Amino acid sequence: MFVTYLVVTLLASALNGSAAVxxxxxHEYPKSEADRNRVPRSWVRPLGVLLGAGALGLLAGIVVxxxxxxxxxxxxxxxxxxxGVHVRAGNFRLGAWALFFVVALAALIVNLAYHPNA
Incomplete structure (x- = not known):
């Protein structure tokens, strides 16, 4: 179980860390996605901070x-x-969203399975 927990956690951290960077x-991709989803470009960096915090939190979770x-x-x-933002904007190009969501959900599931009292 530890190997699965570690692999999923490292994958989720790397994926979200790269998006944060x-x-x-x-980078142009987050800006164009913000435009497509009618999100102000001024939100791109704060959203990157949230992604980075999530990536670092996953890594910290190996210890705590x-x-x-x-x-x-x-x-x-x-x-x-x-x-919700994608749907509100009528943007149903959800491939990247699905990848990130499934990996985050998998990280949550393996965290709860490996650390049931956390």
Whole structure:
């Protein structure tokens, strides 16, 4: 079980960490997605900070389990909010969203399974 927990946690952290970096450095993809979803571009960096916090929280959860569980839950909520924004904007291109959501949900599930008291 530990190997599954570690692989899923590291994958989720890497995926969200790379998205955070893209947001924070001002890469064009997050900006174009913000435009497509009618989100102000001024939100791109703060959203990147949230993604980065989630990625770091997942890693910290390897040492302090409750942090990993909270980070995974926060990422699941983040991506549920993102789904709402996509739907509100009429943007049904949800492939990237589905990947991020499923990985965040998997991280939450393995966190809860591996650390049931966290």
């Amino acid at each position: 893209a947001n924070l450095i001002g 389990p409750v942090l990993g569980t909270l980070a995974a839950a926060g990422l699941v909520l983040y991506f549920l909010g993102a789904l």
